[in-house]
Amino acid sequence: MQIAYVIFNGITWLDFIGVYDPLTRLRSLKYIPDLSWDVCAFTKTAKDNFGLEIKPTRVQESLSGYDAIIIPGGFGIRQLQYNMDFVNWIRTAAPVKYKISVCTGSLILGAAGFLKDKKATTNFQEYDALRPYCKEVVSERVVEDGDIITCGAVSASIDLGLFLVNKWAGEEAVKMISQKMNYLGSNQSALT
Amino acid sequence: MQIAYVIFNGITWLDFIGVYDPLTRLRSLKYIPDLSWDVCAFTKTAKDNFGLEIKPTRVQESLSGYDAIIIPGGFGIRQLQYNMDFVNWIRTAAPVKYKISVCTGSLILGAAGFLKDKKATTNFQEYDALRPYCKEVVSERVVEDGDIITCGAVSASIDLGLFLVNKWAGEEAVKMISQKMNYLGSNQSALT
Secondary structure, three states: OEEEEEOOOOOOHHHHHHHHHHHHHHHHOOOOOOOEEEEEEOOOOEEOOOOOEEOOOEEOOOOOOOOEEEEOOOOOHHHHOOOHHHHHHHHOOOOOOEEEEEOOHHHHHHHOOOOOOOEEOOOOOOHHHHHHHOOEEOOOOEEEEOOEEEEOOOOHHHHHHHHHHHHHHOHHHHHHHHHHOOOOOOOHHHHO | OEEEEEOOOOOOHHHHHHHHHHHHHHHHOOOOOOOEEEEEEOOOOEEOOOOOEEOOOEEOOOOOOOOEEEEOOOOOHHHHOOOHHHHHHHHOOOOOOEEEEEOOHHHHHHHOOOOOOOEEOOOOOOHHHHHHHOOEEOOOOEEEEOOEEEEOOOOHHHHHHHHHHHHHHOHHHHHHHHHHOOOOOOOHHHHO
């Protein structure tokens, strides 16, 4: 299982780190010992709107070889969804099985054409922006339609992470990882 | 209000980003328009155990001039609490009013001598490690004793962030920021 996390300027770091944290524990707790990931970007660095910077490990490399791609959200998305160089780079993920987003990251999945005929969700303030890209906007914390998995805003990233833990490693792993994270769950029903 | 976030090798990034996210919104939503912060480290870069790196904005500079210092946790703490160069650097925060930690970050506050005669908490698996540093270990999500504020493991960082939002900007700000973060709260009682 190889994951590509996509980062970009104007990202909301909690969208990324909220799903990253529980998934890292799939490896450290040996539920999926060979789980690996890259932090991928189209630019050499990625900063949030306050200047906090994380360096990607891959820049402008094809996303085609991964099992899952995870796109966080943030204010940067508003412009990136219309940036055809960026969107065409995201399209290199076409063969990737699991296409996953947090918050407004779904607008990028949409702009790349991955949400056609799919149910999806996004930040609760951006439902209208998502609508043209998908079949139906669903107001739920985590939405799965086939291999497309989208989730709501910011803190829903943790629920998404635990949803993926459940999907890829089962309930016992969710129980252990939630406990280690001291996460009582804002919507455990999304996980079952 | 000027905050120093302390980062280090072996950090758990969610400990940092979970409190950072709600506090950034105090500025972007103009509750505290002049809120500012530095990301401070004793080393030139800081990576978690999986190699994910965030660059500090200040390295080995005195921490004395801030209004608040916030120390996240992570496996790196196990050794750092006995690293006297690091602990002496943390001690430059002695004049800082609010000394705040997430998860095992409290062991560093303890090693620096800031928890003497104070109630505090930490990761639920590290209560024994915290005991020698403080008056009493409390099993709660967020613990405030005077100007020392400590919180439990990983996801409790978000509760800590909202606790600080409440303390510094009031209930209306907590309501707005929780909503923007789509955070339903794992323990709202900690906030009131």
